[in-house]
Amino acid sequence: MKWTILFVLFVIVISCGQQNNTQHLQTQIDSLQNKLDKTYKPGFGEFMSSIQVHHEKLWFAGQAQNWKLADFEMGEIKEALDGIREYNTDRPEAASLPMIDPAIDSLNSAIAQKNPQLFKSSFVLLTNTCNNCHHATKHEFNVIKIPDTPPFSNQVFKMQ
């Protein structure tokens, strides 16, 4: 009888400990989830503003036939597009992203071939695609065009 009581007490103590442990872990999970929910995530518009800058720089790099810089700007555009895919999964507009792929491929070949004519036609295709996607996603009021003047006065686009 004494042993049975001791055994029951033992089981109670062990299971209470486990329950406390589970509660403790749950509290930690809840607090981490809370922190995750509040983590800063760049928005669709922020990625677009970054793409806007690189679209513009890309044009002047291509005009200057600075293919290394043009290639770098393509990398920056790709990073921003990847960012949308990763961080803006809640935005249905992200589903329209693949429409930009043909223009990106065409620009990449123009840069690899150092071909100014192909660069120009590919850049026109890219710019039209920006606007086509803005139409498709009801942002047709954001109109993109081939830039007239370099965006920044503190960057050199000519090859040094």
Ligand code: HEC
């Ligand atoms: C997947 C479709 C899609 C493609 C492709 C696309 N955009 Fe956008 N763009 C959007 C959407 C959606 C918004 C509105 C974002 C928001 O909610 O802030 C936007 C907004 C913008 C804005 C306004 C940003 C602001 O906050 O002022 C600019 C500038 C822009 N895009 C530039 C471009 C350029 C340049 C390209 C092409 C190189 C491009 N976009 C390609 C969908 C697209």
